[in-house]
Amino acid sequence: MTRPKVLKYAMIPSLFVLVMLAGLSGPSRAHADSPRVVEISAKRFEFTPNQVVLKKGETVILRLTSQDVTHGFFLRPLKIDAIIEPGKPTDVTVTPETAGSFTTICDHFCGVNHGNMKMTIVVE
Amino acid sequence: MKKDFDRRSFMKIAGTSLGIGVLYSAFPAAAAGGETGEMFSFLGKQSGEKVAPFSFVQLSDAHVGFNGPPDPLGTKAFERAVEMINQLPRRPDLVLFTGDLTHDSEDHDVHSQRMKQFMEISKRMNVPVIKHVPGEHDAGLDGGALYRDFLGETYYSFDHRGVHFIGLDNVSRAKPEVGAEQLAWLKNDLSGFHKSAPIVVFTHRPLFDLKPEWEWFTSDGDDVMNALAPYENVTVLYGHIHRDDEHEVGHVHHYAARSLIFAFPDPEKVADKKPNPFDKDHPFKNLGIRLVHEGVGGKPKMNTVTVEDVELTAREFSGINGIQQILKTPNF
Numbered sequence: 001m002t003r004p005k006v007l008k009y010a011m012i013p014s015l016f017v018l019v020m021l022a023g024l025s026g027p028s029r030a031h032a033d034s035p036r037v038v039e040i041s042a043k044r045f046e047f048t049p050n051q052v053v054l055k056k057g058e059t060v061i062l063r064l065t066s067q068d069v070t071h072g073f074f075l076r077p078l079k080i081d082a083i084i085e086p087g088k089p090t091d092v093t094v095t096p097e098t099a100g101s102f103t104t105i106c107d108h109f110c111g112v113n114h115g116n117m118k119m120t121i122v123v124e
Numbered sequence: 125m126k127k128d129f130d131r132r133s134f135m136k137i138a139g140t141s142l143g144i145g146v147l148y149s150a151f152p153a154a155a156a157g158g159e160t161g162e163m164f165s166f167l168g169k170q171s172g173e174k175v176a177p178f179s180f181v182q183l184s185d186a187h188v189g190f191n192g193p194p195d196p197l198g199t200k201a202f203e204r205a206v207e208m209i210n211q212l213p214r215r216p217d218l219v220l221f222t223g224d225l226t227h228d229s230e231d232h233d234v235h236s237q238r239m240k241q242f243m244e245i246s247k248r249m250n251v252p253v254i255k256h257v258p259g260e261h262d263a264g265l266d267g268g269a270l271y272r273d274f275l276g277e278t279y280y281s282f283d284h285r286g287v288h289f290i291g292l293d294n295v296s297r298a299k300p301e302v303g304a305e306q307l308a309w310l311k312n313d314l315s316g317f318h319k320s321a322p323i324v325v326f327t328h329r330p331l332f333d334l335k336p337e338w339e340w341f342t343s344d345g346d347d348v349m350n351a352l353a354p355y356e357n358v359t360v361l362y363g364h365i366h367r368d369d370e371h372e373v374g375h376v377h378h379y380a381a382r383s384l385i386f387a388f389p390d391p392e393k394v395a396d397k398k399p400n401p402f403d404k405d406h407p408f409k410n411l412g413i414r415l416v417h418e419g420v421g422g423k424p425k426m427n428t429v430t431v432e433d434v435e436l437t438a439r440e441f442s443g444i445n446g447i448q449q450i451l452k453t454p455n456f
Contacts, residue, residue, distance in 0.1 A: 070298070072298075072299055074336070074339075075337075076333070076336045076337075076341075081343065083299075102337075103337040104337075105336075105337060105338075105339055107299055107300055107339055107343075108298045108299050109260045109264030109265065109295070109298045109299075111228070111230065111265070112227070112228055112229070112230075114260075114264070115339065115397070116397075118337075
């Protein structure tokens, strides 16, 4: 009987800390402050998805991963020029300021159909 | 001796595109005498060569080994180009090949065989000097290792009859860039030249933003052009875009050669990057050579730049249009 009481009392400070942490960085607040994450996967010779829609003025994180070899991710109008290495996710933070439909290309030569590896970023 | 001269007098770009490359004539203006002539004489003496007008050809994008649509002819246009060069009334001093000599393969042996085939066809050219730079299909997958095995360094410079030629590699780092090391080399290479020195840069990708979403650019091309900016007589020749193009950035003229395999359309007129469809009646349509002469009518004129494009057709070869002519002709 004694042992559970000890455990219970010992847990009180920990619970307090957890509650405090939750209060400081709870899900709703984190959701409000953190940029939206858009995951984009690359493999020869395509991006998945091949189109993403962003909102003008909204900061988002493009989380880029490669399933095979090193790829590039290049879009001059949004000043994106990233390398995507396999096994090493690359985060690119963007805040598009201009609406439009933009072709994004792999600019790291990845094989015979490299020239056709592209996707579209739509900014509304 | 450092003397200025009119930069426009350096090179006459008068052209006749015969469908397969570009022939340029450098008119060093030595015959004109005065400061211009002195400058070229000085540069010529530096390189140990006689200063005289000369012609050279630019070829690009043969893609030896390519066997997919839209072009079913393989190396036929390249071979036709070689034949035409050998028939030119005045033999060119040089051929500059601006990349994509071969089509890439992940199989080293296959790619090596394609490079051998390229070399075999090239050797048929009755031209004293042939210089190359790689395209991404030659050097993008292996960092230029195979290319170097066959052709040596991917960037370098040389002098010919008073003109300084610089070959730049904007492909073998896999991304469209020359990189810091090559840029430092370029600045050092240029440092010994007067601002009036005639310079021809040849490379694969355009050094300016021609169509970035089609990968028609070099990401640090501005750095290259800034390094060249103090020099008044710079001409840039490139390939990659499979169509002829002329562009002026500042006082630098950029010229693209047509390809020897298939053509791309005008990016201002179409949305997607797709090759032009093969035309069996005009199999060499939009494949090209640009012959460039000094002055008009064969007489060198100062300060004259004239470009004339003439598309190669099969008709001139045997009087029969199209692919049937090629199939029926023994040498083809």
